[in-house]
Amino acid sequence: MSLKQLLLEKSALSQDLYLPHLSIDCVVFGFHDASLKVLVTKFKDQSVWSLPGGYILKTENIKEAANRILFDRTGVENIYLQQFSVFGDLNRSEKFFEDYPDSLWNKQRFVSIGFYALVNYSQVHLIVDEVSDACEWKSIDELPELIMDHRLIFEKALIRLRKELNYKPIGYNLLPEKFTMPELQKLYEIILGKKLNRGNFFRKMLRYAILIKLDESRKGGAHKAPILYKFDIEKYEKALKDGLNEGW
Amino acid sequence: MSLKQLLLEKSALSQDLYLPHLSIDCVVFGFHDASLKVLVTKFKDQSVWSLPGGYILKTENIKEAANRILFDRTGVENIYLQQFSVFGDLNRSEKFFEDYPDSLWNKQRFVSIGFYALVNYSQVHLIVDEVSDACEWKSIDELPELIMDHRLIFEKALIRLRKELNYKPIGYNLLPEKFTMPELQKLYEIILGKKLNRGNFFRKMLRYAILIKLDESRKGGAHKAPILYKFDIEKYEKALKDGLNEGW
Numbered sequence: 001m002s003l004k005q006l007l008l009e010k011s012a013l014s015q016d017l018y019l020p021h022l023s024i025d026c027v028v029f030g031f032h033d034a035s036l037k038v039l040v041t042k043f044k045d046q047s048v049w050s051l052p053g054g055y056i057l058k059t060e061n062i063k064e065a066a067n068r069i070l071f072d073r074t075g076v077e078n079i080y081l082q083q084f085s086v087f088g089d090l091n092r093s094e095k096f097f098e099d100y101p102d103s104l105w106n107k108q109r110f111v112s113i114g115f116y117a118l119v120n121y122s123q124v125h126l127i128v129d130e131v132s133d134a135c136e137w138k139s140i141d142e143l144p145e146l147i148m149d150h151r152l153i154f155e156k157a158l159i160r161l162r163k164e165l166n167y168k169p170i171g172y173n174l175l176p177e178k179f180t181m182p183e184l185q186k187l188y189e190i191i192l193g194k195k196l197n198r199g200n201f202f203r204k205m206l207r208y209a210i211l212i213k214l215d216e217s218r219k220g221g222a223h224k225a226p227i228l229y230k231f232d233i234e235k236y237e238k239a240l241k242d243g244l245n246e247g248w
Numbered sequence: 249m250s251l252k253q254l255l256l257e258k259s260a261l262s263q264d265l266y267l268p269h270l271s272i273d274c275v276v277f278g279f280h281d282a283s284l285k286v287l288v289t290k291f292k293d294q295s296v297w298s299l300p301g302g303y304i305l306k307t308e309n310i311k312e313a314a315n316r317i318l319f320d321r322t323g324v325e326n327i328y329l330q331q332f333s334v335f336g337d338l339n340r341s342e343k344f345f346e347d348y349p350d351s352l353w354n355k356q357r358f359v360s361i362g363f364y365a366l367v368n369y370s371q372v373h374l375i376v377d378e379v380s381d382a383c384e385w386k387s388i389d390e391l392p393e394l395i396m397d398h399r400l401i402f403e404k405a406l407i408r409l410r411k412e413l414n415y416k417p418i419g420y421n422l423l424p425e426k427f428t429m430p431e432l433q434k435l436y437e438i439i440l441g442k443k444l445n446r447g448n449f450f451r452k453m454l455r456y457a458i459l460i461k462l463d464e465s466r467k468g469g470a471h472k473a474p475i476l477y478k479f480d481i482e483k484y485e486k487a488l489k490d491g492l493n494e495g496w
Contacts, residue, residue, distance in 0.1 A: 021267050022359060062336030062359060083334055086361050088310030111270060111310060113334050166495040167414040192496055247414040248440055 003044040004099075006131050007106055014105040018055035023110045024066050025053040025087070025150065027157035028074070030121035030137060031174040036190045037121070037137040038154060039073065040144065044133050048145045051153060052135070053112070066115045073135060075125040080118045080173045084160040085153075087112045092149045116157040118173040140190075162192055167243045169210050172231050178214060180226040181205070208244050210236045251292040252347075254379050255354055262353040266303035271360040272314050273301040273335070273398065275405035276322070278369035278385060279422040284438045285369070285385040286402060287321065288392065292381050296393045299401060300383070301360070314363045321383060323373040328366045328421045332408040333401075335360045340397045364405040366421040388438075410440055415491045417458050417484050426462060428474040429453070456492050458484045 001009075028039035040049040054069040056062060063081070070079050088111035097107040126135040138144060143154065164170070171179075171187055185201045205211060212232045217225035239245070249257075276287035288297040302317035304310060311329070318327050336359035345355040374383040386392060391402065412418070419427075419435055433449045453459060460480045465473035487493070 019269050019357070019359070021269060056336070056359075058357070059338070061338055062334060086310055086331055086334060088304070088361075090307070090309055109267070109306070111267070111304075113336075162496075163415050163491060166491065167411050188496065196496070243411060243414065248410075248436065248444070 003046070003131060006044070007100070007104060011103070011105040014055065017057055018105075019058055020105075021109055021111055022056050023053055023093075023112045024056065024062075024069055025051045025112045025114050025153050026066065026070055026073075026081075027051060027114065027116040027154050028070065028079075028119055029116065029157075029161070029174070030119050030124060031187060031190075032121040032137070034186055034190070035139045036187075037139055038143065039124075039126070040136060040138050040146070041073070041128070041132045042134040043131055043147075046147070048147045049134075049138075049143075049150075050147050051150045062113060066113075070117055072129065073127050074119065074123075075127060076119060076123055081115050082117075082160075083113060083115050085114045085156050087114060087149055087153055089149070096148055112153070114153050114157060116161060118170070120173055158191075165191065167247050169208065169231070169236050169239045169244065172233070172236055178216075178228045178230050180218065180228060182226070184229070204246070207246055208239065210239055210244075251294070251379060254292070255348070255352060259351070259353040262303065265305055266353075267306055268353075269357055269359055270304050271301055271341075271358045272304065272310070272317055273299045273360045273362050273401050274314065274318055274321075274329075275299060275362065275364040275402050276318065276327075276367055277364065277405075277409070277422070278367050278372060279435060279438075280369040280385070282434055282438070283387045283389075284435075285387055286391065287372075287374070288384060288386050288394070289321070289376070289380045290382040291379055291395075294395070296395045297382075297386075297391075297398075298395050299398045310361060314361075318365055320377065321375050322367065322371075323375060324367060324371055329363050330365075330408075330412075331361060331363050333362045333404050335362060335397055335401055337397070344396055360401070362401050362405060364409060366418070368421055406439075413439065415495050417456065417479070417487045417492065420479050420481070420484055426464075426466075426476045426478050428466065428476060430474070432477070452494070455494055456487065458487055458492075 030037045039052055041052050042049050052069065052073045056065040066081055071077055090109065093110045094107060097104060100107050128135045140158065146154065165188065171184055174187060175183065181202060184205065185196060185198065188201065189196055210232055211229045214228040214230060217227055219225060278285045287300055289300050290297050300317065300321045304313040314329055319325055338357065341358045342355060345352060348355050376383045388406065394402065413436065419432055422435060423431065429450055432453065433444060433446065436449065437444055458480055459477045462476040462478060465475055467473060
């Protein structure tokens with residue numbers, strides 16, 4: 001069935017189930033192969049990609065809706081999720097449906113609530129829903145063309161993530177349980193889009209006091225075995241809540 | 249006319265003009281008499297106070313709506329405005345209207361978009377609209393009881409403002425043009441709700457490189473005349489955009 005047929009068929013049900021005018025779009029970040037990736041989907045019959053998104057049931061809270069939408073795409077529950085901005089310009093989404101009848105539920109003006117998520121890449125099972133024909137990870141520096149204002153939504157999420165590095169710890173949802181300091185630095189460099197000084201990074205990270213140095217090191221490789229760290233979850237959670245101990 | 253009569257009378261017009269289910273609430277901060285204040289209003293016939301808010305015209309963007317709502321309360325245009333969170337729990341606002349007929353436009357479920365604003369206290373002209381009988385500044389440590397979830401909205405705005413101190417300059421919209429370092433420190437202390445070390449504050453602020461030391465000092469008073477500073481607007485604007493030069 002074509003996208004048009006599917007949407008027309010679901011239009012009346014959508015009107016019954018969902019709040020009008022409100023949608024959710026999610027920027028889902030995962031870290032793999034030393035590259036920051038974002039989850040994108042493609043509607044049937046379309047050449048451009050979309051961020052995963054959906055609508056809000058009349059019977060659910062906003063955060064519940066975001067969790068449900070992400071669970072339906074990834075099979076992961078309780079994903080680390082942050083609402084970061086609202087996208088409410090006139091005609092941000094309406095143009096996409098200009099060839100559809102005005103009665104189509106999806107054709108109304110939508111104000112979209114943007115969430116970003118940090119997920120463990122290896123735990124995600126990509127799920128293609130009935131109106132899509134693809135769901136894939138793409139590197140942030142090789143993102144394909146995105147529909148509507150989804151490029152802007154992605155960019156705003158990345159900017160927010162960069163700013164939050166100044167007061168929030170990061171990595172627990174993105175790195176494996178045990179990691180080296182250069183691996184943690186690489187994650188920061190990729191999010192920030194710039195190189196960092198190794199000594200400064202090391203000192204700043206130790207001042208945050210959220211790492212536990214392990215007695216084991218990684219075997220294999222020609223070089224001296226690198227020291228492994230893991231996050232001190234109690235201190236990490238406290239820093240997420242109260243801010244890093246280097247701030248004001 | 250009572251609040252009930254007024255709202256019932258405006259209900260049909262509201263339905264014509266505004267997007268359903270979406271509202272805006274604003275936390276407007278001003279700094280006066282060494283105290284951080286928030287603008288609150290009181291609906292007619294109510295004992296508890298509200299944050300200033302409103303709805304979104306079907307013909308306007310979200311940010312335009314927030315600007316219009318604040319202009320109507322303060323007479324100030326182009327206020328420094330940041331969207332910070334969305335409040336969308338079920339029944340967050342419906343209970344307030346439980347004694348009203350179900351046909352009342354205001355009684356539907358509303359998802360509210362929270363904005364905070366930083367304004368120059370002395371430029372604000374408090375405007376009481378037709379459904380209110382008061383509009384006043386209240387100190388953040390002496391806030392009266394607020395309706396619905398407005399206390400939560402205020403608290404989230406303050407938390408966001410505190411976190412943003414780690415990567416954004418602050419003060420331009422809150423302090424007079426020329427100020428002393430102790431006055432700037434006092435602003436930080438009031439927002440953060442804690443004392444700061446004077447020497448550390450001074451060094452950190454100079455590293456931000458957003459201040460211009462003036463050749464004049466403030467006259468009067470028994471003590472040594474304190475040095476005056478003003479913001480270097482070009483560098484301040486750049487830091488607002490790119491982050492303070494102390495971050496990652």
